[in-house]
Amino acid sequence: MLTCNKERLDDKIKTFSKFGDTGKGGITRLSLSPAALEAREEFCKRCKALGMEIKTDDMANIYATIPGEEGLPAIMMGSHMDSVKQGGNYDGILGVLTGLEVAETIVTEKIEHKHPITVVVWTNEEGARFDPAMMSSGVITGKFDKDIMLASRDIDGITFKEALEASGYMGNIENRATAEKYKALVELHIEQGPVLEAEKKDIGIVEGVCGMVNYEFTFVGQADHAGTTPMKYRKDALFAASKVIQYLHDELDKLDSKLVYTTGRMNVSPNIHTIIPDNVKFTLDARHQDPEVVKQVVEIIKKVPGVVEKCEVSCKKLWARNTVKFYPEFVHYVEKNAKEYGYSSMKIYSGPGHDAQFITDIIPTTMIFVPSEKGHSHCEKEFTPLESCVKGTNVLLQTVLDIDKS
Template sequence: MIYKSDEKRMQDKIDTISEYGATGNGGITRYSLSEADLLARGEFVKRMKAIGAEIKTDDMGNIYATLKGSDPTLPAIATGSHSDSVKNGGNYDGILGVMAAMEVLDTIVAENIPHKHDITAMIWTNEEGSLYPPAMMSSGVVMNEYLPEEIAKNFRHENMLNSKSVIDPSKTFKEALEASGYKGDVKNRLNPKDYKAMFELHIEQGPILEAENKDIGVVNCVLGMINYRIKIYGVSDHAGTTPMKYRHDALYGAAKVLQYLHDELDKLDENLVYTTGEILCHPNVHTVIPDYVEFSIDSRHEDPKVIEQVVKVIENIPKEIVGCTTGYDVAWTRDTVYFDETLIEYVQDSVNELGYSNQRINSGAGHDAQFVSYMIPTTMIFVPSKDGHSHCEPEYTSTKQCTQGVSVLLNAILKCDAE
């Protein structure tokens, strides 16, 4: 038996929730636990209550809306994502997974679909970390004891509560959480006794599915990544009075190192991605030769062997370049997180049965699902991102594409329920 979700119901959800935090330019700014986020959460709770779901929240403000299954002895199957956005973000990143969870429950109720397990639609609090860093805060706290220590240490509960607002550092996440009305009991947290699996539907945030003309991405893993800081040390001198031959220009050194990295990394695997997104230049005054430049390099690949080669390239950056010395620090690294093979199969079988074009794909971005996967079987489903854009107002996925994603999600959950 194959089910399909309803495009009109999805359109109504998208239209309604896109209003909460709307910038007026087609996108939203909906920081976690902001007024706009409370409106989106309220809509979720109202609609889920209306179809008979039971609402709980945990001590991080994560919301769980559960449709009871026929066998109360079985654990629940969860699905959801986050309702918050970056500044001037779009109407799909995160919230699509929440609307999809709602639509799964709506469809189950509307079509009276039998299920043994409880089915839980979720909102994860503060995935973006835009107002209260870091990103993936709540899943980092809830899954803390299951995470590798070097990741876990960045998500200690007390530290997260004390996270300061980037706009007004006198305000903490704890205060926002307590004022929100969504702070619940620690006992309600997602846990391996009460939950069998979690699924997350998300936009791809990249151009691959669109370019390959595919409806659905069956996600294998979240790519391993490294983040290094490259440092170039020069000498600061006056721009007008220092002949070229006497210079130690750290910014020119940085341009040379950046070119070296492109030259060497382009020789590695064609699926490797690497990015220098951030650069700091000191003193950054137009009349002064820079004495210090630092830039980030973020690189991601499924295969740890390729990542090792990237590290080699970084280690082999010339120690001296255009009269400057160089160095680097490891900011952080994470291993590739593979999703659960059985759940991936449920997703693949559902796509095949629905007849949607599809391909296997890896997630380059981090998601709550990646942390959840350390605790219980987890997987993700991607739908295309127009022009590959995300974290910006032009972010777009058609309602048809969104609904196709929900239908895959629904049937995968029902396959999981059947086992």
């Protein structure tokens, strides 16, 4: 079977790890920052060297294309090159670099294909500099209002619009990815979780992105002196919150074992060791691929009593996301190709969001996951062995060629 070049991929990963290098094994490459622009320049240089045609759209998304037969829509691979602060060398960038390696293999090996092949770079996926995440794929698929996005400011007060104009990568709105121009998107990404490693699988066949709900609970008690208030008179908002955390675990654990839920943020007020807390807030994030299970989660949330340990309890939905299912035919190609290469694989749903989940609304899309060592991500310890990256690249190559033939 066709394979990509391990040394070339290694060189790509090492080269791009320099752009925003923190010196501690990771990178800080915020969207449209100098480090991100260096990475874009290197990407474009390499694409041009392969004879690819480069276009950018009005959100500075980059499309680098190997020509195909006239009139046919292109097949896209790619992801993003921006990182969070003190992030790793794999999140996003690996999807771009494996796409570039597939393109290089097709060009240098002169592999026949009918459709144009495009490597795409989405602008500002992380939302770490300009809120929100997945901004540009969101704009071109109609999820976000462009004018609101342009007004988003970084911590120095610079707007996304200013950064966009200064970048040199702002192109024409007519270059946006559309269903007419693109037949497919395949995004390779690190798993960002521990499942593939724990299950000893090379490839994650991503069936979709989990639906999720995010709620905030508020507990209102009474702030009294720790030393003077008998227990029977107390309204301890932290004790009430602890009770509800236990209730949520008890009830949610009865649901499907693939459900993940997290009480990640808790703020206690006044947060003084000698005062009984009178206000506690915590968030509950819950994700599952099956909308029915997410509905059961919401039912459990709704059953939390209005008064717990004499404290008033309320909760509100901060946001929610419906389950996204990827294009079954492409998912099948990934599964088939992993098998044919002799790689171990498993079906998986993505917990985090990706540009692919927005693009799939307008263009048939799927994703390929490769393992994350110990599940680390969004940190400098983020790591995927080169061997795993190569396996993912090979599956990506063959999947693109299968789509080309389909």
